[in-house]
Amino acid sequence: MKRLDIQETVRAAGLREGEGKRALITGLGGFTGRYLARELGAAGYRVFGTVLPGGATRPDAANGPDVFASDVFPVDIFPADLLDRAAVAGVIEQVRPDVAVHLAGIAFVAHADAEQIYRVNVAATRNLLEALAASPHPPSSVLLASSANIYGNVQAGLIDESMAPMPANDYAVSKLAMEYMAGLWMDRLPIAIARPFNYTGVGQSEHFLLPKIVAHFRRGASHIELGNLAIARDFSDVRMVAGCYRRLLAAAPRGQAFNVCSGRSHSLASVIGMMEAIAGYRIEVQVNPAFVRANDVLTLAGDNARLAGTIGALDPIPLADTLRWMYEVRTS
DSSP states (O other): OOHHHHHHHHHHTTOOTTTTOEEEEETTTSHHHHHHHHHHHHTTOEEEEEEOTTOOSSOOGGGOTTSOGGGTSOEEEEEOOTTOHHHHHHHHHHHOOSEEEEOOSOOOTTOSOHHHHHIIIIIHHHHHHHHHHHOSSOOSEEEEEOOGGGGOSOOOSSBOTTSOOOOOSHHHHHHHHHHHHHGGGTTTSOEEEEEEOOEEOTTOOTTSHHHHHHHHHHHTOSEEEESOTTOEEOOEEHHHHHHHHHHHHHHOOOSOEEEESOSOOEEHHHHHHHHHHHHTSOOEEEEOGGGOOTTOOOEEOBOOHHHHHHHOOOOOOOHHHHHHHHHHHTTO
């Protein structure tokens, strides 16, 4: 029986796919973790998550009441530095997860400390896989969050998973190195790799492009300083991404990488135009050379056919709807 058939049988029986299962999310306190916790909780999983010791376990009230899952579904939180092998092993021993999603890592491409990028994105991931493989209760599905940045400046229309990686910055190299390292564990763990393209939503830091733009319009700013205006990105809504991650866990494909994306790109100019329509005024755009990265990836647009073929039809949320949600929720 195909996995999609199994999912249909579960739904027909009135069961939730996560009923009776334990899900571990590393990086629970991050932007994506909060949405995924809600998604998995709604699917019936008992959700556990790691956060950095002393780090925040929920967003500030300004980020909106609907960002963090524990307001609706209980979440068991474990403070743990994933660079500490003993601490990671201790979490796995206590949680005994049926499924695990590894979101913890440095996600900001322009992060200044290259050494930290590699340690967190590669070594910490290895610690997690080592602990999961040693568990007497092996997980049925492990999902690692990589990045579409590994493709770099690929000269193609829609980028599919067969494209040769051409990483153009330390962040992208670290994610590709993580993928190669994970390959060493494929015979012991049911690992799948997600390569999300750009995505956004309420609660994302203003270090990232779209939240920065939305914040300027929310303040009624007369001008905004941006970097390379030629860039175009495949933007998705974080709620769709969380849903795709949940469905990948249920499908449990082994040893494959999946683009998580909408299948179309939006230029920076078009994003500004959408926000001008939402906010009802025009903004002056100024290019600040300090924001232009030498190795910037100009265009990223993904082919999501493999993902849809594994988890079923996708229903991307239009970018204009996401931007309006970000603009209105954070001003309410």
